[in-house]
Amino acid sequence: MDISERTVGVGAGAAQTGDAVSAKDMATEDMVLNIGPQHPSTHGVLRLRLRLDGEQIVSAEPIVGYMHRGAEKLFEVRDYRQIVVLANRHDWLSAFANELGVVLAVERMLGMEVPERATWARTLLAELNRVLNHLMFLGSYPLEMGAITPIFYAFTEREYLQAVMEEVSGGRMHYMFNRVGGLKEELPAGWTGRARATVAEVRHGMVRVEEIIHGNEIFRARTRGVGVLTREQILQYGVSGPIARASGVDFDLRRDEPYLAYGELGDVLRVVTRTEGDCHARFSCLLDQVAVSLNLADACLDRLEALPPGPINQRLPKVLKAPEGHVYQWTENPLGLNGYFLVSRGEKTPWRMKLRSASFNNVQVLKELLPGNLVADMIAILGSMFFVVGDIDK
């Protein structure tokens, strides 16, 4: 048998003893530690290869691909309605936002006008979906840090919202409610009222989520000043979404390049930013964004009820073909910028559809962020990067 003796991980202290003899005796070899692919803190199957000197991370390498499902290839043999089904599954926490990007790209390709009611309803559902996504992370992040209770509260609120989404679309997670040219079907009677009650309910529930964890001393001690991302790193790696805004990058497509009805929601839409760039800032960014999204949802409901009667989708031709050409459409997904590059050769399936998913870029920065931190802080940093593994690997 091949046995070799190794001394690993004596600790960072060995390097600082200064004494030549003991430094040689205690010479340490870095230990390679694999986190994942199945590890609770990676919520999913991300794998991190860490080189450790004692408890300190020397280098980190995110290894992606454990959830690669080849969705982009599958898009090429599916028509534009079938694509929507697959598109909402890569980032499973923000299914509605993903469907939306695809149909917006196709609509832009076709030069199609969407009925006003559909635009407002889409905005509303996109914001509710954003709340659902953020609630997941607001719950799971404290869980990873050892605080179990907040996730129960977050999921209680999620259930209320999922019931509303299920009533309108029939699905709890994968709504499959967007179609090219509008939404799949009309909203059920009385749904807007129930949605409004739920938004109020969730807003009330958010107080609980905030009070139980946001000011908690242990939580603050573990997150403040940990994993500070600088503005330069953000720009170099193309990090986006709440993570970028927590480091003071004031960029939000909803405001800066409005799509859907966001252009008319300027007075309600507040872009939440922080300057610290640490884990706590990222968490509180998320927390504040929920409040903003709930306000936006209320504003959308107001508008939706005030709109004149009208259709919620366009009549489509039997065979929908996008004209030859290409288009790039990006949207502000809950986790960051999602881009959809659609190349069509005039057939009913796209020739190529490239996804630019937010999590992929957000995770790459871990390579710079983790070295120098302790393993215990790695959990705090990893959890605060808010990624969905399917969104990384597609």
Place this chain on the structure above:
Amino acid sequence: MSNHEAVKRVPGAGLAKGLAVTFRTLLRRSVTAQYPEVKPALPARSRGAIALLEENCTSCMLCARECPDWCIYIDSHKETLPAPEGGRERARNVLDRFAIDFSLCMYCGICIEVCPFDALFWTPEFEYAEYDIRDLLHEKDRLREWMWTVPPPPENDPSGAVPKEITTAERTAGPLTPGAGGDRDGGSEGGAGE
């Protein structure tokens, strides 16, 4: 940053606040649904399983073709009906097999959407976990059984457009209910058809 910094914090105040939340929640009613004893009240649009109204199916294969992962299997054969008196004989499709593989189905509802003859419906039923994966392939008799659980569709939001089923019906048969189509833009269409 936020106003959390400005105020000098009492040590442990955050912890105490969190515990207070826990205590208040302790006094609230539990949200747990008692599932096996109490069945969940599911909305009519809920996508649980697909029901087949076999009588309506003309085996046109549209659903099987449009399914994003092609999990519908249809077999049919043509049958010639004997000519009625004074007529000529007609051919019609007879459905031999209609099966949906629920182990593959992604519950998108495209088949139901494309069905031109209203033969497929959603039912919110979800209790069909199996020990053997082959049992998840529901043949047409089992799909027909789901039909009994299909709920009526919910009424649409009054500010929406009149569904095309109603406008088509009104065009052929006149206003369905007095006043229902009159005050909407779709109503004039129905009136024009008379």
Place this chain on the structure above:
Amino acid sequence: MGVNGGPVDLPDPRVGALSRVAPKPVRYVLNWGRRYSLWVFNFGLACCAIEFISTSMSRHDFIRFGVIPFAPGPRQADLMVVSGTVSDKMAPAVRRLYEQMPDPKYVISFGACSNSGGPYWDSYCVTNGVDQIVPVDVYVPGCPPRPEALLHGIVRLQEKIAGESLGERYAPVPPAAALASPLRPAPERP
């Protein structure tokens, strides 16, 4: 390692040898104990994992069924719930973690992806069903299945445990190749 440095072949730990000869009431009690203390190990891979978490939360709360989601790892778990797409890159890890679980062990395949590859069955990098690599006890259909569907699957599994005999379950160890579910019969052509 053995005395002379080489590995020693220990006999495989066997389950069920005693329960085969145990009288029926004892077997009943044993099964009863096992069905209501299923420590679950969540193999959360994709969308379905979120619904699994939903099921473990206050609204659905599968601890009511004796399913305990606090297993520190596969070595302490009785039940593995595979929720999500098993990609070819992930498949060896699934198999390895399954092998780490102590007998008697059960697997619930949760959702279309782990049942048969689901939406991604024609992808170049997706395993068409977790039953190709580990034996599955209960298949829960859905994409993703609603939490109640998982609860239903758990109830079905508990029924199965109540009626089974461990001796029979563990009599022969099937080779991995034999685990793949047989192909569906071709539709009969008229």
